[in-house]
Amino acid sequence: MNKLTVRDLAPEQLRGKRALVRVDFNVPLDAERHVTDDTRIRAAIPTLELLLDRGARVVLLSHLGRPKGKPESKYSLQPVAKRLAELLPSSKVAFVESTDSDEARAHASTEGVAKHLTPAVAGLLMEKEINYLHNALENPKRPFVAVLGGSKISGKIDVIEALLPKVDALLVGGAMACTFYKAMGLETGKSLVEADRVALAKSLLDKAGTRLILPHDATVAPSIEQAGAAHPVSKDAIPSDEAMLDIGPGTAESYARAIASAKTVLWNGPMGVFETPPLDRGTNAIARAMADATAKGATTIVGGGDSAAAVEQAGLAERMSHVSTGGGASLEFLEGKTLPGLAALTDR
Numbered sequence: 001m002n003k004l005t006v007r008d009l010a011p012e013q014l015r016g017k018r019a020l021v022r023v024d025f026n027v028p029l030d031a032e033r034h035v036t037d038d039t040r041i042r043a044a045i046p047t048l049e050l051l052l053d054r055g056a057r058v059v060l061l062s063h064l065g066r067p068k069g070k071p072e073s074k075y076s077l078q079p080v081a082k083r084l085a086e087l088l089p090s091s092k093v094a095f096v097e098s099t100d101s102d103e104a105r106a107h108a109s110t111e112g113v114a115k116h117l118t119p120a121v122a123g124l125l126m127e128k129e130i131n132y133l134h135n136a137l138e139n140p141k142r143p144f145v146a147v148l149g150g151s152k153i154s155g156k157i158d159v160i161e162a163l164l165p166k167v168d169a170l171l172v173g174g175a176m177a178c179t180f181y182k183a184m185g186l187e188t189g190k191s192l193v194e195a196d197r198v199a200l201a202k203s204l205l206d207k208a209g210t211r212l213i214l215p216h217d218a219t220v221a222p223s224i225e226q227a228g229a230a231h232p233v234s235k236d237a238i239p240s241d242e243a244m245l246d247i248g249p250g251t252a253e254s255y256a257r258a259i260a261s262a263k264t265v266l267w268n269g270p271m272g273v274f275e276t277p278p279l280d281r282g283t284n285a286i287a288r289a290m291a292d293a294t295a296k297g298a299t300t301i302v303g304g305g306d307s308a309a310a311v312e313q314a315g316l317a318e319r320m321s322h323v324s325t326g327g328g329a330s331l332e333f334l335e336g337k338t339l340p341g342l343a344a345l346t347d348r
Helices: 039-053 078-087 108-116 122-138 157-163 178-181 195-211 224-229 247-259 281-295 306-313 326-336
Strands: 018-022 059-062 143-146 169-172 219-222 229-234 243-247 265-269 299-302
Touching: 039 059, 039 078, 039 122, 039 229, 059 122, 122 299, 143 157, 143 247, 157 195, 157 326, 169 178, 169 195, 169 247, 178 195, 219 224, 219 247, 224 299, 243 247, 243 281, 247 281, 265 281, 265 326, 281 299, 281 306, 299 306
Parallel strands: 018 059, 143 169, 143 265, 265 299
Antiparallel strands: 219 229, 219 243
16 A cells, blocks of 8 residues: 555554554443444554553543544443553553544545544554455456355345456345346345335446346245245245345345456445344355365455454354455545545655
8 A cells, every 4th residue: 555554654653652543443332231243453562562561651542432523422432442451461551531523524534533643554453454455456366256245235236336347256145136036127125125216237237238136036924023934935926015135045145156266356235134133144155165165375455344244153254365344435445535544644
């Protein structure tokens, strides 16, 4: 990347100096306020250890949840500080209450502060994230396969349009497939369909040609609560009183074959309601196929959010080339948008 990173800082630039580090510690907590998934915390450890080893006094800045303009105790980062102290036993971790103000603006911690720091550099996690995503978009080893899932086309329109000219195949899963089905005139039953996006889906199908691939079968059930009644049907045989809640077993196999033949695989969005077995089978099949592809030398990149949660749940995160912790920012990067936090960093 053409921005400075912490690797570029000499020890004398850090020794005894405060290093303000923007981290993403927006992690899930249980009812007792214990961290239930510390993936994002652990992902920041290499950068923190590098800074500490070079004598810096590290100040971490993050957010938790979405407080509405004023501090709320349920969004306190204190449980995160406790978990970080457990992960960094040789360092003292102190927690400081912070306050918001009406003057605080968007991107203040990722971009605003950076304007006042010299140098403002990327951490090891951001460096890794950008390098993987940039190489996938600009110089992928081919075949390049993208797998997109999730519930809505609306959140993935820009990603689909950005990836279509670059990929050899774009495999679609999740409820967003049903909006494409509707555009093809197929019965979608009680499935989630974005009625206001059907025309867009049709234009994407026309534009994509054979590169955009939809599930040829679906796993359907009357409702998520009746997941035990789930069964596979052809894409043109979805019952009017049932909903597509996962890709079908045939599609899972064909998508796995496409991934096996790829040299670069980018995945964002689950194939179904992976939190509720047996509606996790399609998502798990993609995760296993990507793990196998990684072992055979492919570069595999898992987008943040639900996809990252799914590979963690399947116990396969360590078998991917890279699992993004960037969430929405990763999607924006894939869309080709300028990220304020990245643009604000010092150039090499």
